[in-house]
Amino acid sequence: EPEVTQTPSHQVTQMGQEVILRCVPISNHLYFYWYRQILGQKVEFLVSFYNNEISEKSEIFDDQFSVERPDGSNFTLKIRSTKLEDSAMYFCASSEPGQGENEQFFGPGTRLTVL
């Protein structure tokens, strides 16, 4: 069964460093999302991406964040200068064309730890 994959599973970085989190969405999906979940808190939307551009972004997704689809398969989230409060699980999700009511499939997540 096709699935969303994410790498790395765990990333440890120093405050102020740049990190890139990678995702490979399901191959025929056209809508892509990043969510994050701080430990013990709710899953929060960061950004949605369609047709090579951002569809929507949350207040969390400030100038330190960017997303890119560098090729036909990868979807990346970059955090330019990490802060302690960026420590969280980051989930990538994708959904099929004909957005409508289609479900979003989540990847296994990347645990980001900022020291």
Added chain:
Amino acid sequence: QKEVEQNSGPLSVPEGAIASLNCTYSDRGSQSFFWYRQYSGKSPELIMFIYSNGDKEDGRFTAQLNKASQYVSLLIRDSQPSDSATYLCALRDTGKLIFGQGTTLQVKP
């Protein structure tokens, strides 16, 4: 700001019992609702979605939606220890999902 509210629990039920999980939402115009299961340290996994008022059944799971009361519930029949997890209620808003805090379910053998 659209919100989804859930009791964080834990909700404890004996094996074989019916577990009832509830959530309420703030925006009367919301149309699409989802229940995800999340095991500790894992990603959300979709259980069911519901768009119409009433009940929707899938195996041991029944989702219920009452738009007039802005209330969504999930019933799990014949609960198993493997159902022990956090259950996330979510609504769709312009494509993105807005999640509740989640309710932790403990099924005791």
